[in-house]
């Protein structure tokens with residue numbers, strides 16, 4: 188029987204398994220190896236907090252690229268949305284935990300053994316994959332942290348974002364209860380008493396989640412957020428219908444021509460009192476192609492000069508959330524500092540965050556609780572994750588030219604260091620940021636999950652053993 192393994196059971200891994208079940212016409216065994224976050228929900232949709240909203244409107248969150256209204260129709264089936272008309276529901280930013288329910292529901296439907304004619308046997312393994320090797324028969328062995336090993340014909344890496352980068356500290360900090368290195372772990376039970384200070388390292392979407400939760404809890408204290416750009420994500424808005432201005436020869440444009448093109452349309456929009464983000468949104472269908480066409484130097488220049496602006500404009504937040512955060516800024520509870528975080532110093536009374544501000548000035552802020560909200564670390568090859576290090580060591584993956592993730596071909600087959608496409612390893616999701624730039628949100632990932640499932644099904648199956656077969660690893 189064909190056996191496929193997926194490492195990572197967040198949105199990308201789960202929806203690939205669903206698409207394998209949808210398109211397979213023969214019996215199949217699928218292993219999903221998933222740890223740390225609940226299966227089907229991953230990092231984004233495992234929050235239990237209702238104030239954490241999707242940052243994409245419901246109309247664009249279908250899990251299936253070939254059924255664009257699927258999420259909206261699923262919401263329509265729930266009585267809690269009965270009071271909203273179709274238009275309101277389509278434009279709604281729904282709690283992320285509800286989106287997690289949606290993905291889990293789809294998985295239960297498509298991967299359930301009670302489905303009539305179901306020939307897919309899904310095995311979800313709660314463990315960490317730490318290594319992969321190629322076996323002589325042409326298949327792969329995946330080593331798990333528990334010491335067990337499973338075999339599969341092919342393996343998909345759907346491991347999501349890299350863990351957050353750490354900070355230098357003058358003395359050991361990892362076990363200090365006043366420092367939280369993973370913003371997704373529960374730090375709310377460590378909140379300082381009213382009047383205390385919470386310092387959030389980072390001013391992106393994770394910081395926004397933290398700030399709205401502190402507001403929801405009516406926590407009375409000071410919040411200081413710090414990042415290199417000091418920029419808050421922008422709000423979604425209802426824009427005008429703007430013509431598709433991207434020329435047919437867009438792939439021939441170099442970075443400076445592209446920047447000038449976009450700037451000129453931002454200007455035009457400003458002149459008619461419209462939000463210039465409309466011009467950026469128009470690029471979305473072309474972003475991956477544009478990115479692929481840039482030279483390495485141009486990509487580096489984009490990352491240096493334009494990426495911060497791109498991120499705050501592209502990854503916008505629900506208007507209600509934006510309003511809440513700006514209210515906290517206005518009433519002084521929240522302060523945002525622009526500065527480069529240098530190192531942390533645990534003191535008897537709290538933790539100091541040392542930073543360099545504009546013009547090279549040095550500054551210090553002190554928090555009773557410090558939470559790392561800086562987001563995933565971007566350098567793939569130095570990431571302290573056993574699976575990543577072992578894949579690199581074995582020459583099974585090749586970092587992309589920016590070292591943000593792995594390199595794949597157009598069918599998501601991982602490119603090996605010798606330039607050949609792997610016959611067993613595939614990757615989708617945030618691991619492809621360096622290769623595709625736009626590869627982190629559902630509107631891109633749903634297409635990847637469907638396409639990679641089809642490609643994996645096209646591959647010749649290899650005979651593999653039934654279950655956890657090997658107790659050793661080569």
Ligand SMILES: Cc1cc2nc3c(=O)[nH]c(=O)nc-3n(C[C@H](O)[C@H](O)[C@H](O)COP(=O)(O)OP(=O)(O)OC[C@H]3O[C@@H](n4cnc5c(N)ncnc54)[C@H](O)[C@@H]3O)c2cc1C
Nearest residue numbers: 195197198199222224229230241242315316347616628629
């Ligand atoms: C807070 C937040 C909010 C977001 N909101 C939106 C939104 O509203 N709309 C949108 O389109 N996108 C949103 N996104 C983007 C989000 O990245 C994608 O929508 C999607 O959830 C990514 O899913 P993924 O499966 O690729 O990665 P993840 O969700 O990170 O899942 C990867 C899974 O693999 C597991 N894993 C990793 N390595 C191993 C290993 N070695 N062994 C076993 N398990 C492993 C992880 O623990 C995790 O469970 C948001 C992201 C975040 C972080």
